[in-house]
Amino acid sequence: MAVLIMMRRLFIIWNKLGSIHLTVILCLLLAVDLTCGYVCLNRRTTLFAPLNDIGLAAWIDTYGRYNLAYTAWFFILLGLLTLLCVNTFVCTTDHVAALMRTRALFSFHRLFFKFAPHVMHYALIVILSGYLSSYLFAQVLDTRTLVPGASMTLPDTKARINFEDFDPVYYRSDRLPAFRDRVLRPRARLLLTDGDRRRAAVLTANRPVNFKGYGIFLKDFAPKEKEGGMDRRIRIDMSIRKDPGVRFYMAGMLLFTAGLVMYLVEWFFFRKVKKEAL
Amino acid sequence: MELINAQFVFKIAAGLYGLSLVAAFLPGRPRGVVWIFLLPALLANFAAVALRYWQAWPMLPMYLGPVALPFFLGLLLLFSSRKDGNDVIVRRMIFALTVIIALAAACFPKDFYLPFLKSCTPLAHLFFVFGVAGKGCFLVGAVWAMAGLHPNHRTLGIESQTALNRSLRWTVWGFSFWTLSMFAGELWSYLGWGTPVVWDDPAITTAMATWFFYICLLHLHLTGSWSARGRGAYAAAGALVILGLNCLPDLGPFRWPF
Structure with a gap:
């Protein structure tokens, strides 16, 4: 009997968590919270910039806790996004299960395109999970500077990066x-x-090099000009990150885009809305 | 070529958009007169955008949105010619919006250039182009919603439900472009900085706020808890969201345009 009552309560909670009304409320709250975030972030970006280097836990413990007037919106954002993920998962899972039960009513391609919103919903969860794991588990090495001929070893590996030559393109x-x-x-x-x-690679701005699970990004370099300038010694500053979230949010974005294309196809070719111009 | 100032060309475009708006309000719906002003306005607007890009190269002009948005809205007007003309009120409202944005961009210019080192990826440009297309579609959607809510919509020849359907259709396009713009921005952020979010620009929050605002609208159509008029009012409020959260931050201090 107790099990039955428990099951019933869980069922009620499950239904409430998957409610589309909750989605609407959460989205509205997110829009309001992010607008407040703009006000707090404007001219105080230095409070949030360290998030990318020290990770979420350390940031909360330092910048986050001690500047609550400007960071509260971010904590609310984390809470709302967590709720949205749960709501999206429950709602979509219910709808996918219902769709599978009634699949005999649809032709294959009609059924395929009916999955479009669910693909986007699951993709959103993957993207947000990727972001979270990126901010929680990314291993960020201090900026490493190399001069031509110098090399460095990646932590916990025998893999080495050797800076061979600097070959810039000038304006x-x-x-x-x-x-x-x-x-x-x-x-x-x-x-x-x-x-x-051994593998040769060219590291440049906006084109990181991936090696042994690490992303190597060009952060700074010298010299900036062909002739003149104070800093003439050739050097590169690299930002090196091992980020387990990247694959998730990249895959999520790809999946979301696929779902969006499916949704547009379903919307414009299958729905019985009269085609009209502007 | 250096002598041609992009801002000056844009002011010409804004003036021509203004004349197109006046022509759109002339009695007898003189479509030909409208095109006489609209076509050169679009050409001048395109030239202003191209000049800003060309003159700034190898840097990327960051606040080009208010200059490019009237061009996108003008293009929509150009390619949406209808013979029955029952959407004349919508066209006038889009014209008015185009002129307002163009005048704002002419009177409140903002210049900030990102070094080529950070913008040398197609994603930087896709982020911008999709963003402008998204804003344009959202605004057209909001205008259709306003037309559907107009108390005299029947006398204006607009069926309320048809207008709201069109509003939703434009919102879907806007959402698609906006999403692609955000994804392009996130990929650019990863390639350039190695992180999913660059916190140096607070505009990231307004872009996300807009995204959630429109996700809410798309879900409202599924709940059935809001009436069609309620959803229409929400879609119409989208114009304020776009103008207030996404266009206003792209404007600078007032400068006398003449």
């Missing part, structure tokens, strides 16, 4: 004289060694 045009001969594309040639295996 050649005369249109903006102040930019003449400034570096447009800093290209650092690396040799990545793991035991007997």
Whole structure:
């Protein structure tokens, strides 16, 4: 009897958590909270920038706790997003189960496109989980500086990164004289060694190098100009991160985009809404 | 080429948009007169956007949204010619919105340039283009919702339900573009900084707020708890969200345009 009562209560909680009305309320609260976040974040971005380097737990313990007037919206955001994830999961799982039960009523392609919103919903959960694991578990190494010929070893591995050469592309045009001969594309040639295996790679801005599960990003470099300037010694500063969340949120974005395309196809080709122009 | 100032060209475009709006209100629906002003306005607007890009190269002009948005709205007006003309009120409202945004961009210009090192990826540009398309579609959706809520919508030749359906359709397009813009921004953030969110720009929060605002609207159509008019009012309020949260931060201090 007690088990039955428990089951019944769980069923009620499950239904309440999966309510679409809850989705609406959560989305509205999220929109309001994020708008407050804009006000708090504006001109105080330095409070939040360390989140990317020290991770969520350390940030909460330092910047977060001691600046509550400006960070409270972020804590509320975390709570609302957690609730939204639970709500999305329950609601979508219920709908997918119902769709599977009634699958005989639809043709294959009609059924396929009916899954579109559910693909997007699951994708959202994957993206948010990816972000969370990124901020909780990413291992961020202190900025590593290398000069040509120098090398470094990745932690807990025998893998080495050797900075071979700096081969930048300069701005050649005369249109903006102040930019003449400034570096447009800093290209650092690396040799990545793991035991007997060797691989050459080019590290540049917006093009990180992946090696042994680590992402290697170009953070800064010198010199910035072909001639002149104070800092003439060649060097690269690298930001190196082992981020388990990246694959999740990348996969989530891909999945969400696929769901969005399916949704648009379903919307414009299958729904009985009269096609009209603007 | 250096002598041609992008801001000056844009002011010409804003003036031409204003003349198109006046022409749109002339009696007898003189479509030809409207096009006489709209086409050169679009050309001037396109030239202003292209010049800003070209003159800033190798940097990326960050606050180009209010300059590019009137162009997108103008393009929608250009490619949406209808023969029955029962959407004339909607077209006038979009014209008015285009002129308001263009005037705001002309009087409150904001210049900030991101170094090429950070913007040398197609994702930076996709982020911008999809963002502008998203804002444009959301605004058109809001205008259709306003038309559906208009007390004299029948005398204006607009069926309320049809208008709300069109509003929803534009909202769906807006949501799609907005999502793609956010994803492009997140990928750019990862490639450039190695993190999913760059906290240096507070606009990330308003972009997300807008996203959730429209997710709410799309879900409202499923609940049945709000009446069609209620949903229409919510969709119409989307114009305030877009203008207040996404266009206003892109404007700078007032500068006398002449």
